[in-house]
Amino acid sequence: MSLTVVFAIACICTLVAMAMSLIRATIGPTVFDRILAVNNFGTMTVLLLGFLGFLTERPDFLDIALVYALMNFIATIAVLRYSDFSHAPSDEVSE
Amino acid sequence: MIVLTTIGSVFVLVGVVICMIGGVGLLRMPNFFARAHAASVPDTLGAGLCLFGMTLVIIGYDHPLYSWDLKALIAVKLFFIGAFLFFTGPIAGHAVCKAAFERGHGSDIDGSPKSPEEREAEHG
Numbered sequence: 001m002s003l004t005v006v007f008a009i010a011c012i013c014t015l016v017a018m019a020m021s022l023i024r025a026t027i028g029p030t031v032f033d034r035i036l037a038v039n040n041f042g043t044m045t046v047l048l049l050g051f052l053g054f055l056t057e058r059p060d061f062l063d064i065a066l067v068y069a070l071m072n073f074i075a076t077i078a079v080l081r082y083s084d085f086s087h088a089p090s091d092e093v094s095e
Numbered sequence: 096m097i098v099l100t101t102i103g104s105v106f107v108l109v110g111v112v113i114c115m116i117g118g119v120g121l122l123r124m125p126n127f128f129a130r131a132h133a134a135s136v137p138d139t140l141g142a143g144l145c146l147f148g149m150t151l152v153i154i155g156y157d158h159p160l161y162s163w164d165l166k167a168l169i170a171v172k173l174f175f176i177g178a179f180l181f182f183t184g185p186i187a188g189h190a191v192c193k194a195a196f197e198r199g200h201g202s203d204i205d206g207s208p209k210s211p212e213e214r215e216a217e218h219g
Binding site for chain 1: 172
């Protein structure tokens with residue numbers, strides 16, 4: 001099995017996992033499920049960028065993956081901080 | 096060198112299978128905390144295996160354009176991505192669970208949110 005086939009399979013599996021976490025982000029039911037799903041989606045995106053870099057033999061994609069990993073973490077923590085310190089009632093935040 | 100590439104490919108495939116299992120768990124689990132547990136698996140184990148496999152693949156990669164300097168640079172980038180995901184994934188998962196717990200998703204089985212009054216009545 002050549003490397004191209006391996007990384008193509010890896011890309012497809014990652015895309016399937018991304019689709020599943022997108023479904024979870026859409027159906028909820030709570031806001032924390034959505035945050036969790038988006039966080040997972042970001043991790044999958046980092047992996048997908050790495051696989052794409054290996055698939056197309058352009059290792060520069062790894063720089064983008066590194067930046068995306070940083071941004072994903074910051075975004076998750078920022079949304080959670082907002083959720084912690086905003087004094088909205090629980091029902092409003094949860095829906 | 097072909098041995099390293101083959102072992103790396105196996106690591107990558109196992110890693111993406113674990114990522115897909117994590118996605119299925121995120122979709123199918125009944126409860127928020129069960130979903131959080133399933134979603135934190137690909138953050139560490141799946142991504143770690145994938146990036147370790149990619150490191151092995153690039154070290155064993157045989158191509159005239161890929162000098163050892165370039166291979167070492169790619170391996171270091173992969174290591175940094177792996178180290179970063181390894182530390183930030185559990186931190187983000189912990190933060191999500193802590194926020195959800197403080198918002199009153201304490202011990203519900205069906206995943207429905209609870210009002211603070213219900214939680215107060217349960218825990219005294």
